[in-house]
Amino acid sequence: MNKILKDPLLWIFLIFSAYPFMPYIGSFISLGSELLLWFVFALGFNLCLGQTGLPSFGHGAFFGMGSYAAAISFLRLFNHDAFVMPILAGIVLGAAAAALLGWLIREKKGVYFAMLTVAFTQVCFGIAFRWDEVTGGEAGLSGVLRGAFFGLPMNNPIVFYYFCFLVFIVCAVIIRKISRSCFGLSLQSVRQNPLRSQYLGYNIGLYKFSVYTISGGFAGLAGALYCLLTQSAYADVLDWSKSGDVVMATLLGGGTVSFYGPILGSLIFVICKNLISSMWVHWALLYGLSFVIILSFFPTGLMGIVKKKRNLEPRLRGNAPAQEQTRREEP
């Protein structure tokens, strides 16, 4: 019982279960839903970055594909009346795209990996932006309605919020299970010393491929929820600079040192982005500078500052597979 009470995830769940009833912030209910889907996105992404050390810049593409899959399946396949199927379509397309890319680049390392994921994102953007017949081109797709789900009216923002909340609970628990399982530990060994894990008999290409696919599935799910939240899908979310958002949110919170980092990071990131962009036209100036400041002074993110006292090494130092003396404290 004591162990359960000390579980940070439980406290996060408790706080967010009361979100719509909070003073002031509770009135921005769509912000709450956006936060929850960002949590799913960032936690899934952190399976790649924090757990396996894959510098992926392609998750924006999977997110965008998820949102297009949801919109297209809603508008074309299910004739404007479905709720669960578009979400499933988002997961499937996100995972499939990630599987394709992951299979092609499973043997690549470091800079090449990052560059090829950027290129992939750009291809997806090009297709979404130009293929007018399917994706609506520049204008995107709109008119996605949230139908009923087991009789619950999803077009009510509070009901939709709780749906997102449910999805977040399930995903957070699954992702934590994955990262603590044998599979997750093998992923960590791939990150810490790829060569040694290869000698120990692990097929690291296969591990990278599988984690990339899983992570892409979560990104697709988040994208599908985003499509349902904004009731539209447009090519802008696929732009390569948008892929930086999730990486930034994860690093800001300290996804490289802690499982909960991505949640903290995307919480701050999404709120700041919404707040600053509503106050100043040239918010991108501050946005860009914050990248520079955070990465130069707090490369391990907020959780890194918290954990510094416990003398934990940051997980992402150096290209060389240096020996890691300190063990990462598992959640």
Next chain:
Amino acid sequence: MLELSLFLNGIVLGLIYAAVALGFSLVLGVSGVINFSHGITFTFGAYFFLTMFKTVGYIPAMILSPLCVALVGFIVERLIIRRVYGQDPLFGLLITLGFTIAMEELIRMIYGPATQNINAPSFANGVVIFGDLLYSQYRLFIAAVATLMIAFAWIFTEKTRFGAVVKAGMFDNEMVSALGHNLYRLRVVIMVVGSFMAGLSGILSAPIWGVKPGMGAAILMPSFVVVLIGGLGSIPGTLIGGLLVGVTLSMGTLVAPRFVDIMPYLLMGVVVYFRPRGLMGQHNIVE
């Protein structure tokens, strides 16, 4: 005739891409940093030129503004990129991306978001006639300057002692510093030279595409592809990659005008699938 002039346009375009990609490729090769701020140096070149050329004249501005851009490159290396050496590639990518976003917005604040036009200089403002083909003098001028830049860079790395150190730095960073060469100085010099070339390319392409805040982002992605096709750190490879991408983009409009943007990526996919290091890439530090 249309095909021929498109082909020539592609060559000119490719030379610009190659000139921009060269700096990107050298920085990546020597420092292991994916330098997204390379696009903004291209933009800076054009905007510095826009500010200067009315007061100092065309040719002096064309020499002065790349020098200013080189100074910007120097400052960026000192203040920003230096912090991420030896770290995960995402750090370098994000920190330079953040800088790019901020600077693009700064330019938008100062000059406004609209596209501004610069006329081609009076000495190259006509057409050349080859048989029944009319071709813009200015594009030939671009081709000449870009070729000169690339040739200089090529001679520099192949024939000078410093160039040998650069090449060695791409092969084995640690050994180069162990042999007593100042690796940090090497990285700064490469960054400055790369920024100079990108800035000059920005000026050259300004009369064709106009000067706008997003011009750097528009050139960054093709040069990215050029580097992956040509092979990291290889100057002849970058030249070939640039020409391939330029001609693909230009001739692609005849085949499928709407999907011309993604053709270079497909080309890249094919090249990287069969030759993972690119056409002329060799073993290097980022592997």
